[in-house]
Amino acid sequence: MFKKPLGNLKTSAPLRSSDRRKLKQRVIQAFSLNPEVGEELVPDGLLSAKFNTHTDEPGVAYLGPGGDPLWFTLGIGSEDMIPTVYTLWKKPDLLSFLSTPSAVIPVLVGGADLMIPGVVQHPSSLQAGQLVSITEHIHHSTRIGAPLAVGRMAVDSHVLSGVAAKGKAVFVMHAWNDHLFDMGHKGNPPDPWEMSQLVEKDEQAVKDEDDAENNAENIASKEPLVDALNSHLSQTQLDDPAPTIELTKEDVSSILHDALLQAMKTILSSPQTSALPMLASTFYSTYVLPSRPAQSPSQPTVSTPIDIKHSSHKSLASFLKSAEKQGLLKLKEIKSDLMVFSVATSHANVVAHRPYLSLKDVSLRNEKRGQREEEERTRVKELEVTELWKPHLQSLKFFADAGFDKSALYTYTDIKATLDKYVTDRQLVNAHDQSYINVGADGLLQTTIYKSDNPANTEFFKREEVIERLSDKMQSWYRICAEGRDPMLRKGQIKPISVVVKIRQGRKATTLITGFEPFLLEAVDISEELKTRCASSTSVSPAPGKSSGMEVLVQGKQIKEVTAFLASRGVPKRWIHTEGGGKK
Numbered sequence: 001m002f003k004k005p006l007g008n009l010k011t012s013a014p015l016r017s018s019d020r021r022k023l024k025q026r027v028i029q030a031f032s033l034n035p036e037v038g039e040e041l042v043p044d045g046l047l048s049a050k051f052n053t054h055t056d057e058p059g060v061a062y063l064g065p066g067g068d069p070l071w072f073t074l075g076i077g078s079e080d081m082i083p084t085v086y087t088l089w090k091k092p093d094l095l096s097f098l099s100t101p102s103a104v105i106p107v108l109v110g111g112a113d114l115m116i117p118g119v120v121q122h123p124s125s126l127q128a129g130q131l132v133s134i135t136e137h138i139h140h141s142t143r144i145g146a147p148l149a150v151g152r153m154a155v156d157s158h159v160l161s162g163v164a165a166k167g168k169a170v171f172v173m174h175a176w177n178d179h180l181f182d183m184g185h186k187g188n189p190p191d192p193w194e195m196s197q198l199v200e201k202d203e204q205a206v207k208d209e210d211d212a213e214n215n216a217e218n219i220a221s222k223e224p225l226v227d228a229l230n231s232h233l234s235q236t237q238l239d240d241p242a243p244t245i246e247l248t249k250e251d252v253s254s255i256l257h258d259a260l261l262q263a264m265k266t267i268l269s270s271p272q273t274s275a276l277p278m279l280a281s282t283f284y285s286t287y288v289l290p291s292r293p294a295q296s297p298s299q300p301t302v303s304t305p306i307d308i309k310h311s312s313h314k315s316l317a318s319f320l321k322s323a324e325k326q327g328l329l330k331l332k333e334i335k336s337d338l339m340v341f342s343v344a345t346s347h348a349n350v351v352a353h354r355p356y357l358s359l360k361d362v363s364l365r366n367e368k369r370g371q372r373e374e375e376e377r378t379r380v381k382e383l384e385v386t387e388l389w390k391p392h393l394q395s396l397k398f399f400a401d402a403g404f405d406k407s408a409l410y411t412y413t414d415i416k417a418t419l420d421k422y423v424t425d426r427q428l429v430n431a432h433d434q435s436y437i438n439v440g441a442d443g444l445l446q447t448t449i450y451k452s453d454n455p456a457n458t459e460f461f462k463r464e465e466v467i468e469r470l471s472d473k474m475q476s477w478y479r480i481c482a483e484g485r486d487p488m489l490r491k492g493q494i495k496p497i498s499v500v501v502k503i504r505q506g507r508k509a510t511t512l513i514t515g516f517e518p519f520l521l522e523a524v525d526i527s528e529e530l531k532t533r534c535a536s537s538t539s540v541s542p543a544p545g546k547s548s549g550m551e552v553l554v555q556g557k558q559i560k561e562v563t564a565f566l567a568s569r570g571v572p573k574r575w576i577h578t579e580g581g582g583k584k
Contacts, residue, residue: 001053001055001057001074001111001172001173001174001178001180002053002173002174002175002178002179002180002181003054003110003111003178003179004053004054004179005054005179006051006052006053006179006180006183007051007052007053007054007056008050008051008052009049009050009051010049010050010051011049012047012048012049012061012063013047013048013049014045014046014047015046015047015048015062020042020044020046023042023046023062023071023081024038024039024042025038026079026081027041027042027071027081030081031094037091040090040091041070041083041087041090041091041094042062042070042071043064043065043070044065045064045065046062046063046064046065046070047062047063047064047065048060048061048062048063049061049063053074056362056365056366056369057074057075057357058074058075058076058357059072059073059074059075059078060072060073061180061183063183063184064086066184066185067183067184067185068084068086068183068184068185069084069086069180069181069183069184070083070084070086070087071083071084071087072084072174072180074173075356075357076355076356076357076361077354077355077356082131082150082173082174083095083131083150084150084174084180084181084184085133085146085147085148085149085150085174085175085176085181085189086181086184088133088146088147088150089146089147089189089190092133092144092146092147092193094133095131095132095133095147095150096123096126096130096132096133097121097123097132097133097134097135097144097147098114098119098120098121098122098123098132098133098134098135098169098170099119099120099121099122099134099135099136099137099138099144099145100114100118100119100120100134100135100136100137101118101120101136101137102136102137104118105136105148108134108148108149108172108175109148109149109175109176109177109178111172111175111178112172113151113154113168113169113170113171113172114134114149114151114168114169114170114172115166115167115168115169116155116159116160116165116166116167116168116169117165117166118169119160119169120137121137122157122160122169123157124157124158125157126153126156126157126160127153127156127157128152128153128154128155128156129152129153130152130153131150131151131152132150132151132152132153132170133147133148133149133150134147134148134149134150134151134170134172135147135148136148136192138192143192143193144192144193145189145192146189146190146191146192146193148175148176148189149170149172149174149175149176150172150173150174150175151170151171151172151173151174152170152171152173153169153170153171154167154168154169154170154171155167155168155169176189246303246304247304247306247310249310249311249312250312251304252304252306252307252310252311252312253311253312253313253319255292255293255306256288256292256306256307256308256311256313256319257323258293258353259288259289259291259292259293259306259358260287260288260291260323260328261328261349261350261353262291262353262355262356262358263287263288263290263291264328264343264344264345264347264350264353265345265350265351265353265355266291266355266358267287267291267360268287268343268345269345269350276340276341276342276343277332277339277340277341277342278339278340279337279338279339279340280316280317280320280331280337280338280339280340281316283320283340284308284316284320289307289359290358290359290360290363291358291359291360292306292358292359293356293357293358293359294356294357294358294359294361294362316338317338320338320340326347326349327344327347328343328344328347328349328350329341329342329343329344330342330343380483380568380569380570381482381483381570382570382571382572383480383481383482383519383520383570383571383572384479384480384481384482385478385479385480385494385519385572385575386411386478386479386480386481387411387412387476387477387478387493387494388409388410388411388476388477388478388479389409389410389411389412389415389471389474389475389476389477390407390408390409390410390474390475390477391404391406391407391408391410391474391475392473392474392475393473394447394448394473395448395470395473395474397444397448398444398445398448398470398473399418401444402418402422402444404418409477409479410474412467412471415467415470415471415474416467419463419466419467419470422445423437423445426442428441428442428445430460435462435463436460436461436462436463437460437461437462437463437466438459438460439459439460439461439466440459440460441459445466448469448470448473449461449466449469449470449473451469475491476491476492476493476494477489477490477491477492478490478492478493478494478518480494480518480519480520482520482570483570485520488520490518494518494575495515496515496574496575496576496577497513497514497515497516497519497566497571497575497576497577498512498513498514498515498577498579499511499512499513499559499562499563499566499576499577499578499579500512500578500579500580501557501558501559501579501580502580509555509556509557510553510554510555510556511553511554511555511556511557511558511559511562512551512552512553513526513551513552513553513554513562514543514549514550514551514552515549516552516566516571517548517549517550519566519569519570519571519575521566521569521571523540523550523551523552524540526552526565527539527540527552529565530552530554530558530561530562530565531554533561533564533565534554534555534556534558534561534562536554536555536556536558537554537555538552538553538554538555539552539553540552540553541553557580559578559580563576563578
């Protein structure tokens with residue numbers, strides 16, 4: 001269940017005292033604990049964090065004050081509290097347990113279920129679906145290993161003792177060292193306990209030591225089970241079909257009734273999503289069938305189809321008329337067609353219905369997950385474009401005399417910090433307005449930023465203008481960093497890619513793209529890609545008036561498609577200049 005990282009993990013939030021008390025009471029009642037033990041297992045300062053498993057099943061983890069996950073639930077609105085191994089290490093007899101040879105433990109930790117041939121000790125009264133823990137079997141000892149996994153029984157106890165029994169014994173939900181466990185302090189399991197130290201929940205919860213020895217002998221007689229256990233598990237563990245359950249007609253009718261309530265509460269309660277009246281068959285296929293419960297991977301497989309044919313109702317009309325008698329909906333027959341006219345979303349049964357994970361929910365999540373995966377595949381990390389300046393000619397003397405590194409490359413922020421330090425050290429900030437610098441009071445600064453168009457008596461400049469003038473006296477460089485490639489450092493001023501629409505030969509429009517070479521793009525690649533994207537002819541030629549560089553021409557007004565393409569290749573928006581795309 002947690003063999004892969006948790007998805008959509010929310011930030012943990014403290015539980016209110018009232019919620020914590022309710023949670024504690026649920027645990028005390030579910031596991032027949034005294035209040036003192038309940039206080040220890042559901043401590044004050046509990047946190048909750050919502051998550052999705054790798055199969056998109058929603059859940060909630062409850063963390064102790066130290067950050068260890070102590071309990072978790074699976075499914076929308078589930079109140080079925082499942083203890084983690086951290087909790088079981090505090091109270092190892094909280095659940096009935098099965099033991100298995102040490103060779104099986106790594107397979108369980110890797111996310112596999114426990115197979116029947118791997119069970120050594122087990123209680124005789126376990127039932128399918130019951131929560132259990134799994135421990136390491138210790139040969140010829142009265143000790144029992146610490147719980148290392150939690151799961152639900154796939155079969156009843158008597159099946160485990162069958163001769164040559166095969167299949168799954170326990171559907172493992174959580175194990176030591178899985179991703180849920182990794183949310184905590186990641187400690188090693190405690191030392192084994194003496195069986196006499198454990199309080200038995202059932203008088204036959206664990207077979208006596210003679211049975212344990214017999215099981216150990218049986219394991220030896222079944223060899224090469226232990227020696228070949230990993231091989232056996234790797235071939236059957238993940239591929240064996242889960243036990244199937246056959247439902248009665250009444251069971252199917254009950255599930256369909258719940259599906260109707262689910263649809264009325266989650267879909268039909270919104271007027272925008274309801275298109276009533278509609279044909280009964282359309283209502284059934286659009287709302288009822290998609291609202292059937294989704295099959296949880298941790299539960300046995302249901303082999304009976306959940307539909308009208310396998311229910312106690314003889315027809316869809318009978319099913320809907322039964323719902324009408326309960327006051328859930330209103331029907332009307334028009335020209336021999338049965339129509340659903342309205343639904344009573346405020347009905348007491350609808351209000352009391354607790355939503356669950358439906359087939360529609362799973363379908364939507366799979367669709368969204370597919371979209372996210374597709375976006376991840378097509379998403380390109382944006383290029384990191386940095387403008388740089390290097391001391392040069394007139395500015396070289398300023399950096400050298402001021403004691404700054406004259407060979408370094410400076411960002412705009414670096415230039416600002418350098419100038420701020422210079423004017424602060426020499427007290428050049430104007431006393432009346434700190435946004436101005438007394439340039440006339442410093443000969444070096446005045447000589448560096450002076451331009452021929454300045455009057456000789458110019459004494460004050462705004463700080464931003466001094467920075468701009470200083471950078472103008474420096475040599476331009478730029479650096480481009482792309483994911484998976486070495487940073488590219490070049491001399492010269494980088495300019496945005498130009499995307500210009502021009503009208504030629506009367507009303508014929510063309511889109512011209514130039515200046516893309518610094519952004520790691522090739523003219524031929526752009527031309528081929530835009531030919532497909534724009535469904536237009538393209539051409540490549542040397543850019544006019546330039547000693548180097550190419551120009552890509554696309555027929556038609558294609559600014560939107562071109563900018564989308566450039567963005568998909570990681571070019572930041574601010575480095576794309578467009579012109580001529582608006583209406584005249």
